Amino acid sequence: EVQLVESGGASVQRGGSLRLSCAASGFTFNTYRMSWVRQAPGKGLEWVSSISSSSATIYYRDSVKGRFTSSRDNDKNSLYLEMSSLRDDDTAVYYCARVPLNYVGSESYYLMDFWGPGTLVTVSP
């Protein structure tokens, strides 16, 4: 059974730092792209970052570039999100998600097929 479990969420002061972790099990972790997605209170889903299976390619949304760093340890089946210079608008539940590339005929599509339950990050003044 595929399982993703985030941890590391906490209440932190504005300008502070935090490291989130996502423990994966039930699948061959080192063959999948992974992503972080967040949801601020009362808001919708917002993609944060994606990292390829080998860590060769890492993408970030503009608002976190230079402040957040995604990484993974394939030996430990774990995904990480290092967050620094935290701002009030970083307050959110952070989810990790598995990102397979599925084929329909000759076309391929990324999707997020398994998600963790999320971990809450609260940035206070």
Add this chain to the structure above:
Amino acid sequence: DIQMTQSPSSLSASIGDRVTITCRASQIIGRSLNWYQHKAGKAPKVLIYGGSTLQSGVPLRFSGSGSGTDFTLTISDLQPEDFATYYCQQTYSPSSITFGQGTRLQIK
């Protein structure tokens, strides 16, 4: 970034109804469009990928259509467990994935 616009933002319907949610992309995205269901306090769940392919295990009452810039999610014969918030997502640009703002489906 590719902007995704969903409509309506909220919707009230009854058990057994058929509802349709639309999603428009700000530029052509082929069929790189996914639909998710999200219930409060739970992990989002993928329903449809590639615009119209039903994810394994998802009931047949869910269907998706569209390509280019305009997409729809249709739920036939609404069931109590379908009341949730629905999001479209484009992965045409994997370096800048974007979601629609969400459609909240409520019981009438």
